[in-house]
Amino acid sequence: DQQVKQNSPSLSVQEGRISILNCDYTNSMFDYFLWYKKYPAEGPTFLISISSIKDKNEDGRFTVFLNKSAKHLSLHIVPSQPGDSAVYFCAAKSYNQGGKLIFGQGTELSVKP
Amino acid sequence: DTGVSQDPRHKITKRGQNVTFRCDPISEHNRLYWYRQTLGQGPEFLTYFQNEAQLEKSRLLSDRFSAERPKGSFSTLEIQRTEQGDSAMYLCASSRINTEAFFGQGTRLTVV
Numbered sequence: 001d002q003q004v005k006q007n008s009p010s011l012s013v014q015e016g017r018i019s020i021l022n023c024d025y026t027n028s029m030f031d032y033f034l035w036y037k038k039y040p041a042e043g044p045t046f047l048i049s050i051s052s053i054k055d056k057n058e059d060g061r062f063t064v065f066l067n068k069s070a071k072h073l074s075l076h077i078v079p080s081q082p083g084d085s086a087v088y089f090c091a092a093k094s095y096n097q098g099g100k101l102i103f104g105q106g107t108e109l110s111v112k113p
Numbered sequence: 114d115t116g117v118s119q120d121p122r123h124k125i126t127k128r129g130q131n132v133t134f135r136c137d138p139i140s141e142h143n144r145l146y147w148y149r150q151t152l153g154q155g156p157e158f159l160t161y162f163q164n165e166a167q168l169e170k171s172r173l174l175s176d177r178f179s180a181e182r183p184k185g186s187f188s189t190l191e192i193q194r195t196e197q198g199d200s201a202m203y204l205c206a207s208s209r210i211n212t213e214a215f216f217g218q219g220t221r222l223t224v225v
Contacts, residue, residue, distance in 0.1 A: 004155075006155075009153075034213060036216075041218075041221075042218050042219075043117070043119075043204055043206075043216035043217050043218045043219050044156065044204070044216045045216070046213045046214070046215060049213055089155050089156070091155075097169075098144070098161060098163065098168055098169060099144055099146070099161065099208055099210070099211070099214065100146070100158050100161060100169065101146075101148075101156070101158065101214065102158070103155030103156050103157070104155050105153065105154055105155050106153075106154075106155050
């Protein structure tokens with residue numbers, strides 16, 4: 001039972017354009033969502049998060065949008081840079097699960113110069 | 114703050130051998146998590162500690178797996194009688210309560 005799904009295994013965008021990474025979830029108990037970025041041979045690095053009481057959170061070039069009714073969130077990167085090329089994981093947790101994260105399968109972003 | 118540290122970075126072992134991995138969390142973090150990641154998948158939760166207490170174990174954690182966190186500081190994950198299906202990246206993360214988790218660089222296990 002995949003509670004967090006990232007249906008696009010890969011995404012390619014041109015430098016300077018917007019990257020949009022999508023994530024869907026099924027468990028309505030999730031109340032906090034996170035995006036992690038992962039380079040090969042390294043552990044995931046925290047990028048940005050959003051609480052279920054918000055619908056948008058912005059940090060520099062990164063914005064996360066949450067649509068609770070659709071159980072959907074997205075990560076926007078504007079403008080995209082070649083250094084953003086990595087695998088991006090969406091993760092979710094619920095307040096009564098002790099911080100345990102449920103991850104999606106990841107989307108590999110390639111930003112071409 | 115030196116981040117989460119894992120040792121070793123790579124481990125190759127023969128099937129049937131026991132292996133042990135170590136994780137040193139960020140010092141002021143009282144929660145410590147173990148995850149496993151296989152190719153093409155996201156990290157899967159294995160177990161977590163709050164201080165020295167192991168509060169949850171995933172069904173993925175068979176009886177060949179055991180984790181400890183003595184004194185609520187570093188943690189070890191031991192796999193007994195390794196199988197080829199245990200080959201994966203083992204990730205450790207730590208956090209304060211209700212904050213984001215920070216991951217180590219992982220231990221890549223190859224069982225031959």
